[in-house]
Amino acid sequence: MNEEQIKLAATAANLWFGRKQVLKNVSVAFPKNKITALIGPSGCGKSTLLRCFNRMHDLSNDVTIEGKFLLEGEDLYKGSLSATEVRRRIGMVFQQANPFPKSIYENINYGLKINDIPKEERQEIIEHALKESYIWDEVKDDLQKPATRLSGGQQQRLCIARAVALRPEVILMDEPCSALDPISTSKIEELILKLKKDYTIVIVTHNMQQAQRVADQTVFMYLGEIIEAGDTSQIFDEPGMELTKNYVQGHFG
């Protein structure tokens, strides 16, 4: 990983929910314009780690976070960056598609509006974001349609469009396909691969095949710790640790 440019990183990160430690001394780096998959059994802390990077834990009161989280060397927590700035630069797509209960157009427009992007530029950005997320052809005839009437897969692609419309540097994806059928899933995977050239992507997934299909790097977590990280092919084909081997071969999960 050394020769590549590191976009996003955490060093010596610890996190507690109340008294329960969920992340233990996690250090990880995500290279620029690559897709990194976070894998591991349920409850291993991969979603928790992901949500550290766009400060989603700020909402909860009983969370204690230690360690450094860096976006191109800039501290996400202690520096001059505000939480809203962090979230604008690091977009997120959630496990369950969560479009606003507004029109398709308004779903993307909202983020532009609150980030003070001038009105006359928005139309073009919205169209571009929808095209970039491969949903334009399906929705272009009726952008005023309520987003909640789209199918699950379309909703998730709309959520991706909503994220990319803000030109973030990183997109975090928290099991974006776990609620989708195989066809929608393959469309989203295709989309993720195409987004790679413009964005750094971190994706949490339970699906081993998905990790192998889309990810350049894979990070395996277990009980709040990073057990192994490396190229996806290496993690799956010649894992260095017995635990990784057992997990990727489906012996537990």
Added chain:
Amino acid sequence: MNKKITAIIEWGTLLVSTGLVCFFLIAILWDLISKGAPSLSWQFISTSPTNGMTKGGILPAIIGTILLTLITALVAAPFGICCAIYLNEYAVDNWLTRIIRASIRNLAGVPSIIYGLFGLALFVQGLQMGTSLLAAGLTLGLLSLPYIIITTEEALRRIPNRMREAALAVGATKFESIRDVVLPSAIPGMLTGLVLTLSRAAGETAPILFTGVAFYINKPAGYLNQEFMALPYHLYMLSTQHQAIEQVRPLAYGTALVLIIVVFLLNLSAFYIRYQHSKHE
């Protein structure tokens, strides 16, 4: 076979209960309409009472009740909604907020006559408002606050967290996420609670008894600093305190019917707003 019999019994119980409830509802409405409708007329709702309440209409009482409900809404809705937003969206869950919540729930259970007494002490005497429309409206506002807080909080709690996260993830501040995403989605639920609360307040007699309602005023209705007439109190007086009870009975039924219609219109307006809202979703 056994299962089939139990199923029939279960079904039957539910059906009979529903039927019984509907029966009473229809019986009440039928009684009101059949006895009240004959006294309804344009004159009844557009003139003041005359001849010691035995003739004329109930216009001052209608105006009084509508204004009173309006004041109640203006007092209770903004404070109640803000309080609920704070409790549900901002407040940390600790012993203090738990005590506050428990207190609000207990307040909702306090008998309304107690509010009347409190209003008398605070607004009428303490703040020197005298028995007046304003004092009564403020008292009813206090009475309504806990209901509005509870129903609004309930409506906010039903909005899933992923909606708040969706807004935050595109760079909204917490305030923006509440204003632009949480509140619009919660409006139908909030409105239902608000209207139910106001309907109840419009029909209250006890809290306004000490704080400003009058049996008869011979001045034009609608001054904040003066006593006023109100439909529920008018009804109470006509049916129990009048010297010619038999003679004014039709007027009492007419008053009851008008009160029900006022409350119904209030509900209808909420229904309309909810409908408008759901069309845009």
